[in-house]
């Protein structure tokens with residue numbers, strides 16, 4: 001095992017939430033957002049961190065950045081306790097939230113970068129060098145003087161990623177970095193992250209609902225549900241555990257009876273000359289396409305990936321994947 005850069009040992013986070021239960025009455029509930037969570041991430045690893053809504057992903061990231069203090073357990077990033085030494089750690093980590101921006105909305109992009117230069121006290125030469133490199137790699141050249149509010153979502157995201165990397169962080173937390181982006185922007189962001197990880201060995205923890213982000217970037221994926229780690233391994237293993245399926249959509253030259261597909265592939269829908277074939281996500285699409293093409297007159301085809309939520313839901317079974325984490329009633333007080 002390479003040297004552990006992120007270490008969690010039995011980490012817990014419990015929130016006290018007050019719920020109104022009647023006139024002048026409130027009840028205290030304990031929401032166990034993260035429950036006995038243990039894992040390590042080695043320096044230079046790029047790991048997907050996924051789970052259903054409310055599973056505890058953001059809470060984990062917030063504890064890793066020091067914004068939240070764990071209720072129990074031990075947590076270290078680069079040997080440092082984030083909640084105790086948040087400012088010291090801030091110089092070593094970068095964070096990108098796809099749904100929010102860290103940039104100043106009314107200022108040109110370059111002004112946000114200048115402010116970060118000062119906030120992080122980045123030495124002038126290093127700032128210039130990083131700005132030049134990131135501007136080139138993320139294609140921001142024509143955008144530096146544009147106010148952030150005028151940027152498209154894809155441009156803004158690239159601007160945010162550059163902002164998170166100006167101070168050369170050793171670890172990057174990415175929360176939905178491709179959400180809402182078109183295909184071109186998504187590809188650009190993924191290409192950049194792959195390159196960043198390969199060239200600078202930046203450790204990356206990636207939260208996403210897009211399975212293709214994980215597929216293209218991460219050799220390892222961790223699944224969290226109800227605050228607990230329920231899977232840690234390769235994406236292929238997750239597909240097997242969830243028995244997830246991809247769909248091959250084929251357009252035939254003309255309407256034909258359902259294709260006799262090689263098992264376990266099977267036709268699940270027919271609409272005129274178009275047919276949908278479900279097959280295990282861990283199996284090769286190329287093999288299936290070759291077999292179908294050898295027997296049927298194909299005009300066009302596409303492969304649809306399974307939805308990440310569906311894969312997790314299948315893996316967790318009928319009792320898993322519920323949106324609410326376990327709650328304990330902790331007390332009752334009049335308000």
Ligand SMILES: Nc1ncnc2c1ncn2[C@@H]1O[C@H](COP(=O)(O)OP(=O)(O)OP(=O)(O)O)[C@@H](O)[C@H]1O
Nearest residue numbers: 015017031033052053054055056057058059060325
């Ligand atoms: N500050 C808070 N106070 C009370 N409860 C909270 C707080 N933050 C999170 N929670 C609860 O903790 C649980 C885990 O939330 P968290 O935001 O970590 O989930 P998530 O996996 O990031 O979900 P999503 O995919 O929807 O962003 C949820 O039930 C949430 O309501």
